[in-house]
Amino acid sequence: MNYEKEWDVIIVGAGPAGNMAAQEFAKRGMKALVIDRKQQIGPPKRCGEGLSIRWVKIGKLKPNPRWALQEITGATLVAPNGEKVYIDTGSTGQTGYIIERSQWEKMEAEKAIRSGAKYMLKALVTGLVMEGKAVKGVKVSREGKEEEYYAKLVVACDGVDSMVGRYAGLRTAMPLGECDSGYQYEMANVPIENPNYMELYFGTNVAPRGYVWVFPKGKDVANVGIGISGDSAETAKDCLDAWIEANHERFKDASITEINAGVIPVTKPVGEFVGDGIMLVGDAARMVNPIHGGGMGSALEAAQMAAEVGTAAIKKGDTSKKELMAYQKMWQEKRGGEFKKILHVRHFVEKLNDEQFNIVADLVKKGELKPEMLVDLGHGKGLAELIKALVKASPSITKFALSFLKG
Ligand SMILES: Cc1cc2nc3c(=O)[nH]c(=O)nc-3n(C[C@H](O)[C@H](O)[C@H](O)COP(=O)(O)OP(=O)(O)OC[C@H]3O[C@@H](n4cnc5c(N)ncnc54)[C@H](O)[C@@H]3O)c2cc1C
Structure with missing residues (x-):
């Protein structure tokens, strides 16, 4: 041509x-x-192929069933101790899609x-x-x-x-520490509790400074991926494989249709x-x-x-x-x-240890923190609320947590 x-x-x-x-x-x-x-x-x-409705609107996109595969109306966050927190984002209009990118x-x-x-x-x-x-x-x-x-x-x-x-x-x-290393399998025949909910798994044994995601693309198809700090000693692939192995019962009848890897600049x-x-x-x-x-x-x-x-x-x-x-x-x-505020939130969240993550999940379960607040963090909001609740529940966190209130 x-x-x-x-x-x-x-x-x-x-x-x-x-x-x-x-x-x-x-x-x-x-x-x-x-x-x-x-x-x-x-x-x-x-890509994990998650796209929120906010960007769909800004991009003036008309969701088409050829690419807007699975509507998302909520998220399941899983704390290091396995405690699950369900966030219904659909009720506040914060929906999205897992797309066929x-x-x-x-x-x-x-x-x-x-x-x-x-x-x-x-x-x-x-x-x-x-x-x-x-x-x-x-x-x-x-x-x-x-x-x-x-x-x-x-x-x-x-x-x-x-x-x-x-x-x-x-x-x-x-610098390597300013980016995440991402690795993902698209998989079929994955048991999915609720295809309208994204699943996010946290914990130092799961994903150092990051998380594992299961983004449903239908009833039994999902992107199963991980993002970890780019300067981690472990590789993202090894961490993801270990997590899948640890969840053998769930994935034993599933298999991969695609492998994706890439760097994500989180800075x-x-x-x-x-x-x-x-x-x-x-x-x-x-x-x-x-x-x-x-x-x-x-x-x-x-x-x-x-x-x-x-x-x-x-x-x-x-x-x-x-x-x-x-x-x-x-x-x-x-x-x-x-984005500057979101980066500040990230710097705080990545300092939390597993026990403190578990406390956050517990506070949400007890109704002392609103689940929507966890969504707000992704927009750079709600950090003060989170810090105050954490300091009350876990005074050992006070010094470093309060320093973030000034930032
Ligand atoms: C594992 C992983 C999971 C992710 N999950 C999500 C998610 O769920 N949701 C989300 O919103 N974002 C996600 N992202 C981030 C998202 O993929 C990127 O932010 C997005 O692709 C940025 O778009 P872009 O157009 O800037 O760049 P890209 O999509 O990277 O496009 C760059 C293009 O440039 C071309 N190119 C590069 N160099 C050259 C060259 N020298 N000559 C010619 N062509 C060239 C490439 O072939 C490519 O087509 C994820 C990223 C990774 C790695």
Whole structure:
């Protein structure tokens, strides 16, 4: 397939960020090219496939049975001592879906193409065309040839290991402890208590600084995965295998249909996610909820913002860093504060030991903490309430807990 050389915008990556960016730029009349190294949009997924209704609305997505597989109306949290806490999120409208991500991504790309965007697949971006410090295009390795394509703006939606950001000189590297290592099996014939409920399992023997999830994709199909600190001595795979083995009775008749692994940036966004002629969006800029690692929704929102600012800059004929900074500012104002609070909550929660986790579950069971408060933590809210209840129930926690109230 032949492609024109000159574009208004080149988007690297056809994941959630890239497909939304393509739709939004194309809708605004921009000549947009999306480049992905995969030969097919979608697989392999690196994802538990949980998407909350909040992001469905922000992304203006119309749930389609082809990808919105299982409606979620609650969560079962399992404390280290096995105590279960049931949270009915549906009653407060906080629903969501476990999606078939590969299908969804393809359908989002189809939407972008209908809006005018073009896609180039099986094409690896290996570098950037630079003029001084300004990005002017991309170098692509495709069908055994090295090619160059030029654009007024390059949008890096190339995920957590964003090389494009690095090629542009942006500081995207992060310490191992600031990311989670994820591993997952999609499995069939898994006994599921309630397909409308996500299950989350906590404990140092289960997942160091993380959790095991069972996200139902139907009556007996589920993503069974784990996220643990990237600097753990154990591997995520070993921890997940050990957990499945420890739950042998449940999984003895189940088997895997897919294996997925990946890194999840659960930290602050990249310090500067724009440069001359370049913007970073989604995982490439580390725009992930730092407590649970969900990043599809925030990638959609950031892509919308990038397209708004990027289109205006292209139309003005000025895609300098100074002009594109409006995107970084917009994201910081809308989402930056919330994500900072969520990171603070994560830093507190990861300091709790198993006994303290058990106390939290017990407080919820006794009605001394509202179960919804645990959901609020994922939005960066409710930390003070949690700390006060914990200090009352377990005075040994006082010193370190109270220090978090100041943060
Ligand atoms: C195990 C695991 C479980 C997760 N579970 C969830 C979950 O349940 N819910 C949720 O919301 N999020 C989850 N996430 C996070 C979520 O997957 C990411 O936040 C999301 O994919 C970010 O989208 P993106 O478009 O920024 O990047 P990506 O989806 O990573 O897309 C990047 C694209 O860029 C392409 N690309 C990369 N480099 C190049 C290159 N040089 N040239 C050409 N193409 C390139 C890749 O092929 C890819 O298609 C999970 C992550 C992991 C690892």
